[in-house]
Amino acid sequence: MLAAYVASMNDSNPLEGLRVGDRPEPETREGWVKVRVRAASLNHHDLWSLRGVGLRPEQLPMILGGDASGVDEDGNEVVVHSVISTAEWAGDETLDPKRSLLSEVYDGTLAEQVLVPRRNLVPKPAAISFEEAACLPTAWLTAYRMLFIKAALAPGTTVLIQGGGGGVSSAAIVLAKAAGLRVWVTSRSEQKRAFARSLGADESFESGARLPERVDAVIDNVGQATWSHSLKSLKPGGTIVTCGATSGQNPPSELNRVFFLQLRVLGSTMGTREELSQLLSLLETTGIRPHIDSVRPLSQAREGLEVLQSESVQGKVVLVP
Structure with missing residues (x-):
């Protein structure tokens, strides 16, 4: 074969x-x-x-x-x-x-x-x-688990998605928008920022840019290059979910910010068979693809x-x- x-x-x-x-x-x-x-x-x-x-x-x-x-x-x-x-x-x-x-x-x-x-x-x-x-089974399932299982985000909350051009990030944009979240995205490339907006992102920013306000959660699979910005972008009590480190695996810890603001740092990898079934049902009922x-x-x-x-x-x- x-x-x-x-x-x-x-x-x-x-x-x-x-x-x-x-x-x-x-x-x-x-x-x-x-x-x-x-x-x-x-x-x-x-x-x-x-x-x-x-x-x-x-x-x-x-x-x-x-x-x-x-x-x-x-x-x-x-x-x-x-x-x-x-x-x-x-x-x-x-x-x-x-x-x-x-x-x-x-x-x-x-x-x-x-x-x-x-x-x-x-x-x-x-x-x-x-x-x-x-x-669906890798990028989309990973994004689904990060948003709805790990971060447990509800409609009306604001999520920042770092590096909006990647497979997981672009899936997260579509899924988050379909679930009624306010979606902000960062990217170094204006072309990729425009792509993120075409997928439904409400706002897009240059990587590391100061945001209009802090967010409820951050989806980060970039790692070292975005980690500090991700932590600084969170509201007190906010959540960062990470599933990868494409830019490097040794980001600054900034533990003082984590414990003073009581931030949640969660790791996520892939998803379960049951979650894949849930994801397929979500696409079937909402029409997103x-x-x-x-x-x-x-x-x-x-x-x-x-x-x-x-x-x-x-x-x-x-x-x-």
């Missing part, structure tokens, strides 16, 4: 180790099911894998990809939940110490077929296309990853076998 996979790892030139070609079809495992992939979307996790993060040389070749929608062996249209917990784990899959994501231990979704635990399949509503559904930058054939996985790496993408890049 056709697949995009890591053949070798290179931190400085990640795409050097990418191959798009024939791989064996997945072998059956007890409790697992084959899904014929109809659409898969790209994430920065794919580029990190090509850099060697989370993979060892002896695991190669490893098929990339965590997000997919498709048709299972019984003909059901499904969305793949990419958090793989251990068989004996019960409850929130993201808290399993031995959890992994597809393409870390088991082959991923950038292929004509993918093998996943049966419990990782979520029914796809007919109103949501395969391409749209494939955008992911913004898709482009849809390409799987054979053009390299070109899709080049676009993602260039940071010029707006929305999701989707590959179809």
Whole structure:
């Protein structure tokens, strides 16, 4: 079967180790099911894998990809939940110490077929296309959990979303607006600020700009470059939720601000299968949909990853076998 996979790892030139070609079809495992992939979307996790993060040389070749929608062996249209917990784990899959994501231990979704635990399949509503559904399991699910599970934001509150051009941030804009929140966004790029406004952001600001007033919550996956601004932007008792650190993992602590203003600092990673089901229901009932930058054939996985790496993408890049 056709697949995009890591053949070798290179931190400085990640795409050097990418191959798009024939791989064996997945072998059956007890409790697992084959899904014929109809659409898969790209994430920065794919580029990190090509850099060697989370993979060892002896695991190669490893098929990339965590997000997919498709048709299972019984003909059901499904969305793949990419958090793989251990068989004996019960409850929130993201808290399993031995959890992994597809393409870390088991082959991923950038292929004509993918093998996943049966419990990782979520029914796809007919109103949501395969391409749209494939955008949801990583970026959109992460944003959903940050906004509504971790920060527990209610309509009428104000949320600041740092770095409005990224996949998680752009998903958070659409979801927050649909839930009745006032949405403010920052970005270094006027083009990305305009993109954020087109998604529904009420206001957009340059990165680090002084805001008209403090906010109830901040969604931050940038890390070091925005952390101080995020803390200073919060009302007393406000909440910052972080899911990543693309600009660096060692932000200034500013603990005095945290305890004097009784701020809440929460970490968040991905989301559960149940939350993915909730997210699909939210899209089905509200009509909101992911913004898709482009849809390409799987054979053009390299070109899709080049676009993602260039940071010029707006929305999701989707590959179809």
